[in-house]
Amino acid sequence: MIVTPNPQRRSEKSRQAILSAALELCTEKGYGRVTMESIAARAGVSKKTIYRWWHSKGAVLLEAVIEALVSVTPFPDTGDLEADLRTHMVGAVRLLTSPPFGPAYTGILAEMYHDDSLARAVNDQLVGPRAEAARDRLRSAQKQGRLPMDADLDLAVEMLYGPLYYRNALRKPPHTVERHALLAEHVLRALGHNQNGL
Structure with a gap:
């Protein structure tokens, strides 16, 4: 047989x-x-x-980008929410704005407007899971008393990462580490972040 x-x-x-x-x-x-x-x-x-x-x-390049992004940009939970978000965002931006992943990521974002299947894959395999991982980190902060329990976590994720995608889409230079820190600080202040916790 x-x-x-x-x-x-x-x-x-x-x-x-x-x-x-x-x-x-x-x-x-x-x-x-x-x-x-x-x-x-x-x-x-x-x-x-x-x-x-x-x-x-x-689809090939998307898999390569996702694999790298997941392995090198985890969401740490050191107890310092602002520092953890900054660490993650800086790592993600560095990966997605320099070779070999930067050119692939930029091409994928452009191509997804003409390829519905790729657009779905980007949302299902990249954006969705990464957004959920970010919400998980924010939920942990809620449990620690560092964010109000009624904080809108979906909106928080959009406020944190929207500026990064915006700059990429318009081909603007990525934020400096200091600007990432300022962005995280502003978003967390808007959510009612309490550094001292419970």
Whole structure:
């Protein structure tokens, strides 16, 4: 009896080669010039292999960005909410504004306006989970008495991260560490942040 390989089972070695190739090409050529053919050639895999796992180059690059973002920008909980938010935001901005992830992230944001499937993936896999992680950190602060229990956490997340996406969309330079600190301070003050807790 012949066992047919499961087409959904991904080789981790091939997956990493594809993600690395996509990021390298995006940095070298710019998002618009990257093709599935060039990714396949650089990674040493067939184009069919890539299409079996991802529907577009945007989906490939999105997976690479998410993987990096989750691994290097956790939401710390040191007890100092303002410092924790600043640490996270600075880490995220540094990752998303410099090679190899910056060019990929900028290209994904532009492409999602023309690719509904990519737009859904960005919201479902990147924005949604990261926003929930931020709300979790803010809920922890509520339990510690550092934020009022009636604070609007959805609005807080938008106030914290909206300016970062705005600057990226308009291709403005990223905020300095000092500006991130000021942003976090203003948002937390608006929410009624109590540094001393219970």
